[in-house]
Amino acid sequence: MATSITLLINLPAIASEPGKLPAQMQLTRIAADKWRADYSFSEAISRFSMPAAGDYRSTAWKPLTSGVRYQAEPSAQPDQQKDSYILDQPARQLSFQITSYNGFAPKNYAPNNRFSDGGAGIYMGFFDGDVQEGGKTRAMNLTVSYQGLSGETVIPPPAFADAERSLRAYAYFGPQKPAPAGAARLVLDPATPEWLAKLVLDTTSTMSAYFSSTYQRPLLPELVLMISVTDTSTAGFSMKGGATNGQITFRLSGKAMLNEHPAIRQLVQKLVSHEMAHIWQENVNQGGIGEAPAWIHEGGAEAMAVDALQKTGTWTAAEASNYQQTAIANCKKVADQTDNYQYAYACGLQKFMALDSDIPLLWRKLITETEKTGRNYDESMLNEVSKHLHSS
Incomplete structure (x- = not known):
């Protein structure tokens, strides 16, 4: 007769990593230079933390929810620094007022790109983070809705299956309707000099058509290119920005752009083409660009x-x-x-x-x-x- 033996072994419990906390946020433009971010969490939280972005949050973000205080969390490792908001009492609702910010986050995207006609691009990657809930730190599964001023155009970031990837881009609020430019749509600041506006439009149309046919992959989201002008009074010429997920954004400044110049022409052509190359490098459902090299x-x-x-x-x-x-x-x-x-x-x-x-x-x-x-x-x-x- 077969003998059955049962061994009882005490094994240490292995704690599973907590899942993402479902959360919603509505970003509403409430004035020409102000937005309101209203968060709603599926569970009450006691802390909301986001990767640090220079002095953007300490100067431009104001908690509207009572009993909330800001705390910078420095670290010897720059990528571990955080901006946190500590709640006196756990809550499921959290609101902020965000004022236009003209600076740059160190080694990061510009939080705001302002247009001369009152339009604005808001980088949405600075609205995501993690929370403390029930003594656990949890990443958020954040979905966002947008509301502009009466009658204005709102262009949300491109939609991806990965909601976090969708947030690593800009939302546009403003009076413009995007114009077709080859395989892309273009939002162009009306303060852009005529010769430069034509150059950007022609280069975008030509390059997007070339990349689309040569790399034989239709874009997952439609490409939106946004060009804003910060000033035309400082010396020289500057073109800052780059590719995000499904977008290319540039900020132009400097009085040298007022007159056509071969060096500026070549620089703009190269930058538009370079950033468009990144769009096609990232035109995948998985993989793509990593941190290094x-x-x-x-x-x-x-x-x-x-x-x-x-x-x-x-x-x-x-x-x-x-x-x-x-x-x-x-x-x-x-x-x-x-x-x-x-x-x-x-x-x-x-x-x-x-x-x-x-x-x-x-x-x-x-x-x-x-x-x-x-x-x-x-x-x-x-x-x-x-x-x-x-x-x-």
């Missing part, structure tokens, strides 16, 4: 941009070659500084040039690989794809 996506975008500018006739072969040679010279200056801003662009472009591969074919393969596997772009993936192309 930056030279993969930045140098890759440089290579994709130069290819597009030359293939469309926007740049001559000589202009493309000159740009590449300048990158080689700039890379020599920072070749041993891999964390240098310039390294990712100049040395990254040089690394892609050294692969001696057809850039569109190389990036079509990389995009396919990242979406298939969920891996972020990295050096091993680049080497694998490049080796396969050269052996086939």
